[in-house]
Each structure stands twice: as C-alpha cells, then as structure tokens.
Amino acid sequence: MGFKEDRAEKKEKKLHDKYMKEAIKEAKKAAANNEVPIGCVIVRDGKIIAKNHNRRNKDKSVLSHAEILCIGEACKKTHDWRLEDCTMYITLEPCQMCAGAIVQARIPRVVIGSMNAKAGCAGSVINILQMSEFNHQAELIKGVMGEECSAMLSDFFANLREEKKQFRRDAMEEMEQIMDRRGTVPAPSAEPSTAAPENESESAEPENK
Amino acid sequence: MGFKEDRAEKKEKKLHDKYMKEAIKEAKKAAANNEVPIGCVIVRDGKIIAKNHNRRNKDKSVLSHAEILCIGEACKKTHDWRLEDCTMYITLEPCQMCAGAIVQARIPRVVIGSMNAKAGCAGSVINILQMSEFNHQAELIKGVMGEECSAMLSDFFANLREEKKQFRRDAMEEMEQIMDRRGTVPAPSAEPSTAAPENESESAEPENK
Numbered sequence: 001m002g003f004k005e006d007r008a009e010k011k012e013k014k015l016h017d018k019y020m021k022e023a024i025k026e027a028k029k030a031a032a033n034n035e036v037p038i039g040c041v042i043v044r045d046g047k048i049i050a051k052n053h054n055r056r057n058k059d060k061s062v063l064s065h066a067e068i069l070c071i072g073e074a075c076k077k078t079h080d081w082r083l084e085d086c087t088m089y090i091t092l093e094p095c096q097m098c099a100g101a102i103v104q105a106r107i108p109r110v111v112i113g114s115m116n117a118k119a120g121c122a123g124s125v126i127n128i129l130q131m132s133e134f135n136h137q138a139e140l141i142k143g144v145m146g147e148e149c150s151a152m153l154s155d156f157f158a159n160l161r162e163e164k165k166q167f168r169r170d171a172m173e174e175m176e177q178i179m180d181r182r183g184t185v186p187a188p189s190a191e192p193s194t195a196a197p198e199n200e201s202e203s204a205e206p207e208n209k
Numbered sequence: 210m211g212f213k214e215d216r217a218e219k220k221e222k223k224l225h226d227k228y229m230k231e232a233i234k235e236a237k238k239a240a241a242n243n244e245v246p247i248g249c250v251i252v253r254d255g256k257i258i259a260k261n262h263n264r265r266n267k268d269k270s271v272l273s274h275a276e277i278l279c280i281g282e283a284c285k286k287t288h289d290w291r292l293e294d295c296t297m298y299i300t301l302e303p304c305q306m307c308a309g310a311i312v313q314a315r316i317p318r319v320v321i322g323s324m325n326a327k328a329g330c331a332g333s334v335i336n337i338l339q340m341s342e343f344n345h346q347a348e349l350i351k352g353v354m355g356e357e358c359s360a361m362l363s364d365f366f367a368n369l370r371e372e373k374k375q376f377r378r379d380a381m382e383e384m385e386q387i388m389d390r391r392g393t394v395p396a397p398s399a400e401p402s403t404a405a406p407e408n409e410s411e412s413a414e415p416e417n418k
Contacts, residue, residue, distance in 0.1 A: 061284040062291075062314040068272065075270040082271075096337050097309030100330070104306045105271040121309070125342045126335075128305055133334045 013144075016111055019043055019089045020145040023113065026053040026066065027091045027152055033058055037091070037152050040066035042074045042107075044086045050074040066090065067098035071105055083107045091149040093120030093142075099128035103136050111141045113149030222353075225320055228252055228298045229354040232322065235262040235275065236300045236361055242267055246300070246361050249275035251283045251316075253295045259283040275299065276307035280314055292316045300358040302329030302351075308337035312345050320350045322358030 019041055026039025030053035038054040050073035055064040063069075067090055074083050083105040091113040094102065099121035102110060110129060112122060121128045122140060129138040228250055235248030239262035247263040259282035264273040272278075276299055283292050292314045300322040303311065308330035311319060319338060321331060330337045331349060338347040 056290050060288050060290055061281060062310060063272070063277065063281050063284065064290070065313075072270060072272050075272065079269050081265050081269055081273070095309065095313060096343070097306060097313045100304065100306030100309040100337075101271060104274075104304060119343065126340070128309075128337075131335070134305070134328065 016089075016141065016144045019048070019087075020091070020111065020113055020149075022048060022051060023089045023091050024145065024148060024152065026051050027149075030054040030066070031152070031156050037156050038066045040070045040088065040090045042070050042083065042086050042088050044074075044078070044083075049077050049086070062097075065095065065098050067094055068101055071101050071107075075105070081105065087111060089113075089144075092116055092153065093122045093124055094129075095119060096121045096126070096128060102129060102138055103131075103134055106136045107138055109139045109141070111144050113144055114146050114153065115142065225298075225350065225353045228257070228296075229300070229320065229322055229358075231257060231260060232298045232300050233354065233357060233361065235260050236358075239263040239275070240361070240365050246365050247275045249279045249297065249299045251279050251292065251295050251297050253283075253287070253292075258286045258295070271306075274304065274307050276303055277310055280310050280316075284314070290314065296320060298322075298353075301325055301362065302331045302333055303338075304328060305330045305335070305337060311338060311347055312340075312343055315345045316347055318348045318350070320353050322353055323355050323362065324351065 022041045023039040026041065027037035028039070030039065031037035033055070035054045035057055040050075040052055041048050042050040050070040052066050052069035052073065054066045055069070056062065058064070067088065070088070071083065074086060075081055084107075086107050087109040088102065088107050089111045090098075093112050093114070093116040094110075095116075110122065115122075115124055117124050119125060123129075123142070129140060131137070231250045232248040235250065236246035237248070239248065240246035242264070244263045244266055248260070249262070250257050250260040252258070259279040261275050261278035261282065263275045264278070265271065267273070276297065279297070280292065283295060284290055293316075295316050296318040297311060297316050298320045299307075302321050302323065302325040303319075304325075319331065324331075324333055326333050328334060331339075332351070338349060340346070
C-alpha cells in the first residue's frame, strides 16, 4: 500500500515539475524582454490550454500579469468563464488581482513555485485563495521547483541593480568629462540628473512585479 | 468659511452623482443583455476615459467584469499601466479580482454606489483597497446614488426569480398536457427535468455577479 502511494506521489511530483518547467520557460521570455520573470500555464485534462508571461511594461497594461493573460486565454479556449477543471502553475505566488481572478474563475488547484513574502496573496500577506467567506477555495501546492523559481527572480534583480549602478557610473563619468572640458569640477555630492533606464524604477521592486 | 466648504462639498457631490449616473447607464446595458447590472466609468481630468458594464456571460470570460474592462480601456488610452490620476465609479462594491486590479493599477480614488455584503472586497467581507500591507491604498467614497444602484440590482434579481417561476410553471403545464394525452398523471412530487434558462443559475447569486 505504502509503495503504491509512494509511486502515485512520485508520479504527481513529476507531472508538477513538468508543467512548472513550462511556466519557467515562459518566465524566461519575460526576463528576455526586461520584464520581471513570472510565467504561468493552465492545464486541463493533461494538456496545456494557456501559457503566458508577465508583459506589464511591454503592453503598458496592469492586466498583463502572466496569470490574467492565461485566464483570458483559457476562457477563450473553453468558451466558459468558469475554469473548474483546470490547474494553474505559476512561478511566483500571485498578487491580490491574480488571486482574485483565480477565485472568480473557480480554478480548483494552484501550483506555486516561489512564495512572495512581501506581496503574495496565497498565504504570505493574505490568503485570498482559501478564504471561507468566499464561495470558492483553491487547493494549494507550494514550492514546486521553488529554488529554480526563486533563483530566476534573484538573478533578474541582481542584474538590474548592476545595470543601474553601471548606468550611474557611466553618467557620472560623462558629467566629469564635460566639467573637465569646461575647467570646473563637480561637487562631490552632485548626482547626475539623467533619467533612470526605462522600467527600472518599477522592476526593482520584486513585490510589485 | 463654513459656507465655502458647504459649496465645495455640494459641488463634489454633484460631480460624483454625474459620473455615477454614467456608471448606472452602463449597468442598465448589462441588464438589457440579461447580465447582472453592474457598471463602471473611469474619470481623469474631468473626462470619462473608460466606461463599460458586466459582460461575463456574453463574453464567456471571467475577465469581463465592468471594472476590469474599464481598467484595460484606461491603460490603453493612457499608454500606462499606472492609473495614478484617475477616479473609478462603480455601481457595486468590487469583488476580490477587481479590488486587486484597482490596487495594482494604483487608482487613488474609488466611488461606490451600492455595497455587497456577501462578497464585496472594499469593506464588506474584506477591504483589499485599504490594506496597509500593500504599497497602495485607495480613498473610498461609498453610497453615491446608493439607493438607485441597490434598487437596480434588486429589480434584476426579482425579475429573474419571476422568470424562473414562470419557466417552471410553463414546463409543468406542458408536461401535464403530454401526460394527459398519454392517459397518465404525473406524481405530485415530479419536477420537470427541463434545463433552466441559460445564465439563470449563475445570475441568481448576486454575490457572484
């Protein structure tokens, strides 16, 4: 009996890993576009019916979170606003909007890679997915390929910080050269007034996607 | 001083009423399509930049709540995922998804017509719009044209219940006629097994839109 259970568990874990890998692939597409790497897939009857990644800056729309894009795709594909026989895989714990959309769409099962301590709404700040006051609660499976999902985000923000530093160094150097040519030296406290690279001020906050 | 304040207050109330009337107009379009009557407008610099109504059944998409449609439109119009200088007018207190979208879009002010005791997420079940744990809180103005907004919903659900009863009566009558022709009488407990009118089972739940 224990052996059979073990085998079933292993099989399920393997399946979760398989779909989370697809969500990670999506997240990497976001990173390639300088967007916070968050990916999502929705699975139904063993098939991926929707996959997408965070495109908030590219689309200039708050609705372009990976989960919302996937839910829209899945509704279109199933011709139904209820996604009652679907499982959602997400690389990062959802925000309040996406958690709300999951409950509204009645998605019964959500598999999460990495948790988001500062802004996650599936247990970190609040657990919108499992509030008894609402007419739907989702089963939650956390930590699937959690290290990979976390590392992907940490790497992205570390790169962003490095780019930011480099940008400041370049701007300062350029300013010094201009001052040199003019025969003046900038005060040590002076900061270059150049604009920050597009997108950086928002993306540097992991809690806000 | 008091007089000036009074005047400013009256002017603001008049403005709120004006925009809420537009949201009510939208809600009535939903009712005309047999959708739960919920309407929304987004105002920026004294202009309506987005207006829409609940179209969840028509569009077969959970994302077709009035607020989400409006937020999508407003982002498109402003070319920005942040709606930081907008006011949203909604005839009914938002659900968890729409309240989440408002916070994510950083809408600073939300004006609500009628509250939704069973499922509202701007104070009734939970107040997602004003959680100190998140990086944005919205100012809330409640009860603007509240009676009109409430009556509109009550009327819609009363009509729906009446239609449902009439549908059952018609189905029962039809069944009796068939039985009569066959020379049998249906048992008193027998219920016609006809399908309920489309959309009714969902729409009869005001808390779920």
